Each structure stands twice: as C-alpha cells, then as structure tokens.
Amino acid sequence: MDFAFDARTEELRKNLLSFMDEHVYPAEAVADEQRAALASPWDTPQIVEDLKAEARRRGLWNLFLPDEEYGAGLTNLQYAPLAEITGRSPQLAPTALNCAAPDTGNMEVLAQFGSEAQKKQWLRPLLAGEIRSAFAMTEPDVASSDATNIETRIERDGDEYVINGRKWYISGAMNPLCRIFIVMGKTDPDGADVRRQQSMVLVPRDTPGLEVRRAMQVYGYEDHYHGGHAEVVFHDVRVPAANLIGEEGGGFGIAQARLGPGRIHHCMRLIGMAERAIELMCRRAVSRTAFGKPLARQGVVQQWIADARVAVEQLRLLVLKTAWLMDTVGNKGAHTEIQAIKIATPRTVVDILDRAVQLYGAGGVSQDFPLAELWAAARTLRLADGPDEVHQRSLARRELKAYL
Template sequence: MDFAFDTRTEELRAKLLAFMDEHVYPAEAVAEEQRALLSSPWDTPAVVEELKAEARRQGLWNLFLPDEEYGAGLTNLQYAPLAEITGRSPQLAPTALNCAAPDTGNMEVLAQFADEQQKKQWLEPLLAGEIRSAFAMTEPEVASSDATNITTHIERDGDEYVITGRKWYISGAMNPDCRIFIVMGKTDPDGADVRRQQSMVLVPRDTPGVTVRRAMKVFGYEDHYHGGHAEVVFDHARVPVTNLIGEEGGGFAIAQARLGPGRIHHCMRLIGMAERAIELMCRRAVSRTAFGKALAQQGVVHNWIADARVTVEQLRLLVLKTAWMMDTVGNRGAHTEIQAIKIATPRAVVDIIDRAIQLYGAGGVSQDVPLAELYAGARTLMIADGPDEVHQRSLARRELKKYL
C-alpha cells in the first residue's frame, strides 16, 4: 500500500488549500452576515454562489465523482486528502465544490443506475450545481438503520406509481433549490426476499401530494448550508413509472451502493474537522493566560493536543487504507474497513472537538468559534449512515465467522 500523493493529487491539494485560504475561510463570516439579511433562512447567501463560481473556474468541481464522464475521475485514494481539506469548513467548502451530501450520493446513484432520460433531466443540472436534491429513506416510525423496515408504499397504478409514507431528517429538503427526491419505499411488501421488497423512484418536489412539513433541528442547529433536514409527507403522490431507478426490487442494493462511498466521504471530512479543532486548540493555548501562565504551559493541555495529533494520524491511515481497498477490491471487499472507519472516526473526532471546546470555555459553546457546530455535525455521524452499534454488530459477526 502506497499512500504517497500522486502528481495530480498534489496539484489539486495545492490549489484547494489556496482556495480555502483565499476564499472559503474569509467567506465564513460574510455568509453569516448575509444570511441574517435574507428573507428566508433557507435561501443561499450570495457569497456561496460566488464561491461555487470560483471553484468551478479553478477546476475544483465535482471532485467526488470517479466517473470520468461526469466527474473528475479521481480514485477514492486521490479524493481522500481533498475531502479532508473541505472538512475544515464543512458548511461552505463541500457546497462550494459541488461535493456536498446528499447531492453527492444522489449523483452517484443517478450516474450508476439512472437511464439516459433521467440523467439528462436530473443528473446534468445537479452536476452543474443548478439544482439541489434530497434522499428520502429514513422514517420516524421504524428503525431505518435496517432498510428492510421501510414502510413507505410505492404502488403501481397503470402507468404511474403512487407513493404514500412519512419520512424525516431528509437532508437538503428545506433548500428552495431542492427540486428532486430519490424516495425509497416498498413495491413488494409481501415478497419472500426482504431485500427485494424495496425500490427507488424519482419524485419531483412540486409533485401534488408531496409536503415538506417542517425543518428538523440537530442539537438546535438547522444546518442551513446543506438545505436543512426536513419531515416530508408523501400522500398518494403520483409519478410516471419511468421515474423508477433501475428495476423494481433493486432499492436495497442501490442504497448499499450509495452508502459505501458516502461513509468514507464523511470520515474524510471528519478528519478535516479534527484538524480544524486542533488548530483552534493550539491557537487558544498559546494566546490565553490562566492562573499566571499560558494554557500552552499546562500539562493537561499538552496531553490533549498530543493525544489529538496521535489519534488523527491513526485515523488518517485507516481511512487511506480503506480508500485504497475500495479502489483495488471494491466496496464489498473493503466492507470491514468501511465499517471500521465509520465506527472509529466520528467518536474520536467528537472527543477531539470536545477537548477543544473545553479549552475555549464559554466561548467554545458559543457562535463565535465553529467548535459547537463542528461537534454537532461529528456527533450526528455516530447515527447517520447507520448507527455505530449496527456496524459493530456486523463487523463482529464477520470476525466471529472465522472461528465458527
């Protein structure tokens, strides 16, 4: 395993680091000022569109998509250090590069499974950053970490599908630019194979019967930059059968294909969040005096900083190994490693950010530094894309199987 960055990765890293310094970090305060003046909290600040235009001009666009026809054609190993850099400003940088969830996963689904008409109608404007999208799977009444539990009905009626169900924490759905939902539901609820009961269909936001009911907060945050997280009701919403993605019964397999890259992208960005927290921790330690000496002179602070650095270096190597395996043996071959980083990375990054918050005292939980929002995002990823316990259960079973 050779994790040295190749020439293309080095070039993109240098360009992206400069883009962050020159454009993204200065835009963080500007975006907040502009958002306070918007008529709707879900509208996009003008500076975000400026960042998108500049990123596209510099060739820092759709870096996440390995398909050379639609994206940058980077491998997971090439994209990993770039995603890490964007994680330092998770609210602005991924969106600026058109590399923000849930659009990334949705574009991957469309690129891999959609037909040509679906690609033209929905994938192309998503790739251009002209619209946003949402992925509607999670439901409040069932444990959605097991996708076979999904209860939303997708019933065929002639040349149409009728969708009925209630979803929540549907990321991106509050954004007025969100024009399309990828909805997962059951087309064959009584089928013998529980992993062939589900299908995915494309449901335009303006379809009669689709109601975005309310925004769901996360630790009190509404996550405006990613379009929020919404409760969405589908009340006999009708779409043509041509809106089916792939085949009937293929929804579970498509969901698994979507979640593999999504999990590693989250972990890549989490490492960037940890690096931002370490930077803030060190800046605070050398600038703040308590009880007659700088915090940087306190032994416990030394321990926090040293432990954080060791942890990040360990996590980065595990994520790079996972990326390398996904490139060489595929998502299925890297199943153990994908689960390992999904378990290890969020919990470790939460701990690092927590230490940084402690070092800032009251300021750490305020809006004046990004630590509280970073904490909320990292802690949520211990649940999103499958809670830790589900991955631990699956990984342990795979380990035990060797001895049974």
C-alpha cells in the same frame, strides 16, 4: 500500499488549499451576515454562489465522482486528502465544490443506475450545480437503522407509481433549489426476501401530494448550508413508472452502493474537522493564561493536544487504507474497513472536538467559534449512514464467522 500524493493530487491540493485560504475561510463570517439579511433562511447567500463560481474557474468541481464522464475521475485515494481539506469548513467548502451531501450520493446513484432520460433531466443539472436534491429513506415510526423496516409504500397503478408515507431528517429538502427527491419505499412488502421488497423512485418536488412539513433541528442547528433536514409527507403522490430507478426490488442494493462512498467521504471530511479543532486548540493554548502560566504549559492541555494528534494520524492511515482497498478490490472487498472507519472516525473526532470545546470554555459552546457546530455535525455522524452499533454488529459477525 503507497499513500504518497501523485502529481495530479498534489496539484489539486495546492489549488484547493489556496482556495480555502483566499476565499472560503474569509467567507464564513460573510455568509452568516448575508443569511441574516435574507428573506428566507433557506435561501442561498450570494457569497456561496461566488465561491461556486470561483471553484469552477479553478477546476475544483465535482471532485468526488470517479466516473470521468461526469466527474473529475479521481480515485478514492486521490480524493481523500481533498475531502479532508474541505472538512475544515464543512458548511461552505463541500457546497462550493459541488461535493456536498446528499447531492453527491444522489449523483452517484443516477450515474450508476439511472436511465439516460433520468440522467439528462436530473443528473446533468445536479452536476452543473443548477439544482439541489434530497434522499428520502429515514422514517420516524420505525427503527430506520434497519432499512428493511421502512413502511413507505410505492404501489404500481398502470403507468404510474403511487407513493404514501412519512419521512424525516431528509437532508436538502428545505433548500428552494431542491428540485428532485430520491424516495425509497416498498413495492413488494410481503416478498420473501426482505432485501428485495424496496425500490427507489424519482419524485419532483412540485409533485402534488408531496408536503415538506417542517425543518428538523440537529442539536438546535438547522444546517442551512446543506438545505436543512426536513419532515416530508407523501400523500397519494403519483409519478410516471419511468421514474423508477433501476428495477423493482433493487432499492436496498442501490442504497448500499450509495452508502459505501458516502461513509468514507464523511470520514475524510471528519479528519479535516479534527485538524481544524487541533489548530484552534493550539491557537487558544498559546493565547490564554490561567493560574500564572499559558494554557500551552498546562499538562492536561498538552495531553489533549498530543492525544488528538496521535488519534488523527491513526484515523488518516485507516481511511487511506480503506480508500486504497475500494480502488483496488472494490467496495465489497473493503467492507470491513469501511465499517471500521465509520465506527472509529466520528467517535474519535467527537472526543477531539469535545476537548477543544473544553479548552475554549464558554466560547467553545458559543456561536463565536465553529467548535459547537462542528461537534454537533460530528456527533450526528455517529447516527447517519448507520449508527455505530449496526456497524459493530456486522463487523463482529464477520470476525466471529471463522470461529463459529
């Protein structure tokens, strides 16, 4: 395993670091000011569009997609240090580069499983950043950590599918630019194989019967920059049969293919969030005095910073190893490592951010610093793409298999 940056990665890193310093970090306060003046909080501030234009001009666009036909053609190992950098400003940077969830996963699904007509109608505008999208899987009335539990029905009726069900925490759905939903539901609820009961269909936002009912908060935040997280109801929603993605019964498999890259991308960005937290901790520690000496000379503060550095270096190596395995033996071959980083990274980064909040005192829980919002985002990722316990269960079974 060689984790040294190749020439292309190094060039992109330098370009991206410059973009962050010159444009993204200064835009954070501007974006909040502009959003406060918008007619709707879900509209996109002009500064975000300016960032997207600059990112495209610099060639920092669709870096996440390994398919050279549609994206930058980077390997996971090449993309890892770039995603980490964007994680330092998770509200703005991924969106500016057209590398924000849920669009990234939806573009991967369409690129891998979509028909040519679906790619032309929906993938191309997503790649261009002209529209946004949503992924509708999680439901409020079942334990969605087990995806076989979903109850939304997708029933064939002639040349159409009819969809009925209720979803929630559907990321991206509040954004006015969200034009298309990928919806997972059951086409064969009584099938013998519980992993072949589900299918995915494309549902345009303006389809009759699709109701975006309300925005769901996450620890009090509405996550405007990612298009929010909505409760969505489907009532006798009809779409052409041609809107089926892949084949009937293939929904569970498509979801797993989508979640593998999504999990490692989250972990890459989480490391960037932790790095920013360490930077903020150090700046605070050298600028504040308590009980007669700088916080930087307080033993407990030194311990927090040292432990955070050790933890981040460990996580980064594990994420890079996982990326390398995904590139060399595929997502299935890296299954254990993907689960390991999904367990370890959010949990550890939450702890680092919690120490940073503690160091900032009242400022740490306020809107004047990014720590509270970063903490909420990191804590949520212990649930998103599968809660810790599901991954621990699967990982333990894999470890125990040879002994049972």
